[in-house]
Amino acid sequence: MKDVVIIGGGAAGIVAAIFAALNNSKVTLLxxxxxxxxxLLITGxxxxxxxxxxxxxxxxxxxxxxxxxxxxxxxxxxxxxxFFDSIGIVxxxxxxxxxxxxNQAISIKNALITKAKLLNVEIINNVFVExxxxxxxxxxxPNKENIRSKKVIITTGGxxxxxxxxxxxxxxxxxxxxxxxxxPLPALTSLIGEGNYFKKWAGIxxxxxxxxxxxxxxxxxxxxxxxxxxxxxxxxxTFNISRxxxxxxxxxxxxxxxxxxxxxxxxxxxxxxxxxxxxxxxYSISQILEGFLNYKLVNLLLEKSHIKNDDMWENINxxxxxxxxxxxxxxxxxITGTSTFDKAQVTTGGIPLTEINPKTMESNKIKGLYxxxxxxxxxxxxxxxxxxxxxxxxxxxxxSIKGDNND
Numbered sequence: 001m002k003d004v005v006i007i008g009g010g011a012a013g014i015v016a017a018i019f020a021a022l023n024n025s026k027v028t029l030l031x032x033x034x035x036x037x038x039x040l041l042i043t044g045x046x047x048x049x050x051x052x053x054x055x056x057x058x059x060x061x062x063x064x065x066x067x068x069x070x071x072x073x074x075x076x077x078x079x080x081x082x083f084f085d086s087i088g089i090v091x092x093x094x095x096x097x098x099x100x101x102x103n104q105a106i107s108i109k110n111a112l113i114t115k116a117k118l119l120n121v122e123i124i125n126n127v128f129v130e131x132x133x134x135x136x137x138x139x140x141x142p143n144k145e146n147i148r149s150k151k152v153i154i155t156t157g158g159x160x161x162x163x164x165x166x167x168x169x170x171x172x173x174x175x176x177x178x179x180x181x182x183x184p185l186p187a188l189t190s191l192i193g194e195g196n197y198f199k200k201w202a203g204i205x206x207x208x209x210x211x212x213x214x215x216x217x218x219x220x221x222x223x224x225x226x227x228x229x230x231x232x233x234x235x236x237x238t239f240n241i242s243r244x245x246x247x248x249x250x251x252x253x254x255x256x257x258x259x260x261x262x263x264x265x266x267x268x269x270x271x272x273x274x275x276x277x278x279x280x281x282x283y284s285i286s287q288i289l290e291g292f293l294n295y296k297l298v299n300l301l302l303e304k305s306h307i308k309n310d311d312m313w314e315n316i317n318x319x320x321x322x323x324x325x326x327x328x329x330x331x332x333x334x335i336t337g338t339s340t341f342d343k344a345q346v347t348t349g350g351i352p353l354t355e356i357n358p359k360t361m362e363s364n365k366i367k368g369l370y371x372x373x374x375x376x377x378x379x380x381x382x383x384x385x386x387x388x389x390x391x392x393x394x395x396x397x398x399x400s401i402k403g404d405n406n407d
Contacts, residue, residue, distance in 0.1 A: 158347025
């Protein structure tokens with residue numbers, strides 16, 4: 001008989017296992033892959049951005065913000081940072097992003113697994129949990145492994161990065177115990193646009209102000225770098241607005257992105273170009289624009305503004321000047337979709353926080369059943385927020401389970 005079985009050996013699961021074992025619990029961790037931490041290894045482009053110095057709650061998204069406040073406390077934040085110090089992770093901070101000093105995600109994974117093994121956590125790989133039933137105890141896969149446990153923590157993740165094993169199976173397990181699931185949708189992902197011009201700007205990176213409009217109402221704005229792709233847009237700023245587009249498109253709403261390619265300009269672009277044309281006498285409009293925009297982007301913007309590359313600014317008619325200024329400062333893309341789950345970094349949707357106890361992560365429906373990590377209906381911005389949430393909820397769930405020696 002186990003004190004606790006944890007289903008899912010990702011960030012939340014391994015941390016939950018460690019803290020439960022620290023509480024004198026007999027812990028078994030079941031992982032469907034041949035190794036734990038598969039998704040952890042690909043985070044931060046293999047460098048594992050595991051935390052952020054800015055822990056303002058506006059970086060997290062949920063319908064239950066007041067419950068989230070009970071989970072994301074300053075005390076819990078400090079405990080997680082102290083925990084990583086205790087397992088030997090030396091951090092470095094770049095623009096608020098925490099990375100292991102080694103710059104390798106495997107450093108985080110190895111430190112966690114080593115700690116779990118030192119605490120005698122039993123890790124069993126290649127076990128896919130199809131069924132959990134409960135009588136006096138929980139029985140995991142009754143027709144196969146038939147593992148009995150007093151308590152269960154489900155940390156199977158969402159549906160993002162499905163190649164790592166996150167296929168939504170945890171939602172099915174939760175449903176069997178009466179939990180509801182807010183529809184899972186891709187988040188922190190690229191956006192697909194309408195148009196036949198995208199191949200002309202593919203490969204460009206540009207610093208911009210990007211805004212998402214839903215049914216003509218501005219929803220959110222991000223400033224920073226985007227990547228222009230052959231299907232639309234990508235990059236961190238795009239990722240941070242993608243959850244809203246994903247949810248809106250699912251509801252049949254009209255989603256439009258507007259891009260300002262000159263975020264550094266505080267004055268009128270037309271006035272700026274008028275001045276530059278005087279200063280740069282003899283330069284064509286394309287040569288002026290190439291002073292601050294990628295040449296491929298310049299070609300596209302001029303084409304969409306019905307202006308020739310060798311036209312002189314002073315010879316362009318006023319309507320085309322207006323069109324060019326608008327295309328540079330307010331470029332509009334009709335969004336038709338997002339990239340699929342296999343290309344998304346995280347899932348928006350999942351088990352509502354109203355269905356768990358934020359002090360323990362225990363289900364409000366089934367005693368002895370706990371949840372942690374991405375399976376819950378909370379998603380964060382880029383920058384270590386989703387891993388941070390996984391670590392904190394894993395810690396809370398694990399600490400809530402006391403072994404027989406503590407009873």
